[in-house]
Amino acid sequence: MEKINLIATTTFGLEAVVKRELISLGFDDIKASDGKVEFTGDESTIVKANMWLRCAGRVWIKMGEFKAVTFDELFEKTKALPWGDWIPVDGKFTVVGKSVKSTLFSVSDCQAIVKKAVVEKLKQKYKVDWFDETGAEYKIQVAILKDMVTLAIDTSGSSLHKRGYRADAMTAPLKESLAAAMVQLSYWRKDRILLDPFCGSGTIPIEAALIGRNIAPGLNRKFASEEWERIDPALWKQARIDAYKAIDYDTELKIYGTDIDPEAIEVAKENAIKAGVDDCITFEVKPCEETTLMGDYGVLITNPPYGERLGELKEVENIYRALGRIMAENTTWSTYLITSMEYFEKLFGRKADAKRKLFNGRIKTDYYQFYGPRPPKKN
Ligand SMILES: C[S@@+](CC[C@H](N)C(=O)[O-])C[C@H]1O[C@@H](n2cnc3c(N)ncnc32)[C@H](O)[C@@H]1O
Incomplete structure (x- = not known):
């Protein structure tokens, strides 16, 4: 054929x-x-x-x-x-x-x-x-x-980043597809801790949980081609059955999302429930300056404020400095951070091991990657 x-x-x-x-x-x-x-x-x-x-x-x-x-x-x-x-x-x-x-x-x-x-x-x-x-x-x-x-x-209808779990978007939410890419570009694996200290509506932790659990991103949505004559409805039915069978409920995930804004944390919790991953993410209201890195070989993946809004710059510079100090305290951790601020590395206090140009909507950003050491092999 x-x-x-x-x-x-x-x-x-x-x-x-x-x-x-x-x-x-x-x-x-x-x-x-x-x-x-x-x-x-x-x-x-x-x-x-x-x-x-x-x-x-x-x-x-x-x-x-x-x-x-x-x-x-x-x-x-x-x-x-x-x-x-x-x-x-x-x-x-x-x-x-x-x-x-x-x-x-x-x-x-x-x-x-x-x-x-x-x-x-x-x-x-x-x-x-x-x-x-x-x-x-x-x-x-x-x-x-x-x-x-x-x-x-x-064939898709609405864009594939719309998984169907996002309730009220908070200001500047990350597209689900970009959050999933940030996780997939990192060395996070499901046996490692993941932390997003600026989690907002929870997109990065939720996408990581979907990846960790092997939950198909399209499981809870509809597609334009589902209505098409040429595509046998049995194919869609089977794909959903296969996707349900593929879900890994057994692995215990250690995913954490924190944010200074209590309203954002409420939205994140609701989104995680809708996405069916609320049992593997812990959300908490916390300013990033109070972050403590629990355990070793964790992975921090985050989308902090960029300092583009009027009057926000000084505060954001201080946040980036604080984050740099926190991450320097435990060198087994890896950091992955997206921002449009061109002198981010200077504030963070370290040169990135890798940088990748990405667009967050219309904003030109860099995805900074700081690699920690590989975790020791388990026997
Ligand atoms: C760009 S948004 C993150 C959006 C998130 N990735 C999402 O998909 O919804 C930045 C977040 O940083 C939070 N934030 C700002 N200053 C903070 C601080 N000092 N400590 C912790 N969170 C802070 C804001 O409340 C906001 O939710």
Whole structure:
């Protein structure tokens, strides 16, 4: 059977992490480029990728890729693609778009042309003149970069970072996919202590607990392609059964989240209950200056305030200094911290062993990594 070409979109900087996730899920033909990772598979791949990818934005079916510099070219090449393989006669198909450094720069015109071309193609297939579009949704994206057009259909629906556990977002919550990436980029393993001393609504501890328990991030949400005719509902049912079976309830996790704000801690606790991991995280109201590192070989992973808000800078500088002093007290611990503050290492008092550029939403940040020693092997 012909392979389906798929694209997992990512935020810039996370391509390698998503590539690693796709490899460990056992998929083929994996190729990473800016902001996306391509792979191939069949219908079950679509189901599994949506259910298990922790760090991707969405999973798309890549319908085609071609060069176009005129609207005629865009129309004809779009019409040539096999839209009827996916979109049924009652399918609802909307078109979204983006264009960067391209001759065809009017996104709304490109969207209208793609829609018209898809309608023409489907008219030929279904021998009808009019589509009611009363059925499942097929969101089509036309993305043009330097005159190269990529056409894709969204299989995910809402972005994959929406796991369904986040209640009220506190100010500046981290995207779940970025928090999961921070954990996956660290040397934290489920037998080590994890601490987030600026946990806010608890995203990092909760994502770590989901990873530690091997809970599929998509287990408690819906996906656009669940409604599609072409994907057998039995595949979704089986994927959920498999995901439930894969959960590791036996390992005892030692995950801690603290924050100065009592309201944030309440929200974090509610989120952890919703995510089904409240039994493996201890949340506590505590200023970071009072942090004591319990045990050895722990891993601190955190998203502190960045000092970007007016009047916050001095306070944040002091927080970073205090954190540096606390972490220096026990050199077996590792520290992983994301911030946009360019002189963070100076305040922390140590040069990072590694640094990775990441985007936290629109904010350009660095992910600073300070490695502690490896824990001794258990006999
Ligand atoms: C960028 S937010 C963290 C957001 C969190 N990662 C989330 O997903 O919700 C920074 C957090 O640091 C907390 N904070 C600020 N100053 C603090 C201090 N001195 N000690 C502990 N927490 C502090 C704030 O209450 C806020 O929740």
